[in-house]
Amino acid sequence: MRILYVDCSLAGISGDMMLSALINLGAKIDLEKLSESIVESLDGVEWLEVSYGIESKMGFQAGLLKVAYSDSKDHRRGCELKDGLEKTLKLMDASHRVKAYAVKVLETLLNAESVIHGESVEEVHLHEVGSPDTLVDVVGTALALDNLGLFEDVKVYGSPVSVGFGFIKTEHGRLTVPAPATLEILKSKGYPFKGGPVEGELATPTGVALLVNIVDEVTQMPPLIEPVKVGYGAGFKELPETPNVLRLIYGEQRTQYIQEDVYVLETNMDDVQGEVLGHVIEKLIENGAKDACIIPATCKKSRPGQILKVILDCENLNRIVDIIFRETGTLGIRLAKTSRFIVPREFKTINVQINGMDFPVKVKVAKDLEGRIIRVKPEYEELRKISDITGIPIRELSSIIEERAKTYLTS
Known part of the structure; x- marks a missing residue:
């Protein structure tokens, strides 16, 4: 099975970092044609230049995307950006896979902005997101993923995204990190994030929109993978003591079985009736536990007791923990995250x-x-x-x- 691991745990993710990393991984796209298509498709853009090169970030050689343009508009409405995307995709002769992904990413962005500003998706006013480099990132990334064959027969893993911390200046004033649109996208997709490791904005709305729409599974640690290629995408900022790079690892999982991350919950009990334990097992399974069992044990003061052991995924963690506490009366639950192999x-x-x-x-x-x-x-x-x-x-x-x-x- 082919694997792609998006490692945004160090310096977060932005649209240009994602596209740069994919080109660094080996994607071939016509940046000149992309620039010309966006100029023709997006009203107000007078000229647009997109270039790619290699830059050193604290000793790491990483791809760096540079976008320069002249734009007579300081904002656009959602419908204008959607229209520009559709025209650009048509001029680029994009495949149906590219179109589907690009449209989904833009919808994610516009829905977040709509929620934040209380305006419809069509009429929401876009400042940073409304600029032409958003289309460069969205369409360019979609084309690069398709060129590398990463839309089919591949499993994409992603790390929790580092968002930085502190404050940023925007058209709407001084805001805390993560930016409201970034946070709304992560919330809407249930994608985990963490603060740090440095001050500033590390994850942008476009970057996380690209991320949440390609990742199949989030994992704290890299999956079992035999690496074939590694791509690095650089950001423009120079971060203190931290290389500002996004890392993509492409490879294969040479196993006949499926690997997945799971949580394991355990609690010791010596005063719960057998009928209650049977009921708890049934309720845990009904509420999304993958497996649950009771293990005989010798507890404190040599009393006979049981260990309740539950296997579950992240999505059901809070609900399962609540059931165990309420139904058994236990005062503590052990939590461990691990991987397991399963047979389809x-x-x-x-x-x-x-x-x-x-x-x-x-x-x-x-x-x-x-x-x-x-x-x-x-x-x-x-x-x-x-x-x-x-x-x-x-x-x-x-x-x-x-x-x-x-x-x-x-x-």
């Missing part, structure tokens, strides 16, 4: 003949990423029904159906 699974219905009778049986089929069957398991309720009809014990039925299902699925 699906349900199939096959016809099986037993004692001269045909039965449709629903089976769970687990296959690795190379298509090899790891396990076939009939559903219990299906086995019970067939057992009631044929008189064959469930244990024997399970073995019979597993073998016949494997034969059918591999033929």
Whole structure:
């Protein structure tokens, strides 16, 4: 499986850093044609020049995108920017994948600005976001991702984004970091961020809009990856003791199984009734836990007790923690983040003949990423029904159906 890891944990992300990093990774796009298309598409832009070069950031050689332009407008409405995007995409002969991504990114930006300013998406007044370099970043990044084949058959991971801290000057006055539009985009997509590591604005609205619309999974640590290429995109600022670069790592995950990040919750209990524990397990599963179990344990003062162990994803963390506290009365829960390998699974219905009778049986089929069957398991309720009809014990039925299902699925 192909992997792209967007590492914005050090110096955040901006639109020009993302595009620079993709070009540094090997993307080929016509920057001159892109400039000409934007000038033709966006009313008020008199000229626009986009260039790419290599710059050293504290010893790191990174791609740097430079954008210069003359614009007679100091702001634009949302509808003007949308119209400019559509015309630019048409002039660039963009593929449907490029169009879909670019439109989604701009919608994310405009929706955030609309929420912040209390205006419709069409009429919202855009200052920084309304400039032509926004289209350079959005369309250029979409074209670069497509050129590298990163819209299909690839899993994109992203780190939590560093946003910096302190204050910034904008058309709306002095604001705290992260900027309101940046924060709104992160909030709307549930994308995690962290302050620091240096003062100033490290994550821009355009940068995070590009980020949240390409990342499939956020991870605190890089995924298991065999790196093939690394791309660095530089920002213009010189940061104290920190290279101002965005890093993209492209490679492959040479495993037959899926890797995912999960949280593991544990709590010790020695005074909870068995009926309550059974209810808790059911409720945890109903509310999004991936798995939950009870482990016998010896607790304080040599009392017999149990360990409740739950596996879950980040999305359900707060809800699951709340359920454990309220339902068990425990006073503390341990939390650990880890990775696990899982086998993809699906349900199939096959016809099986037993004692001269045909039965449709629903089976769970687990296959690795190379298509090899790891396990076939009939559903219990299906086995019970067939057992009631044929008189064959469930244990024997399970073995019979597993073998016949494997034969059918591999033929």
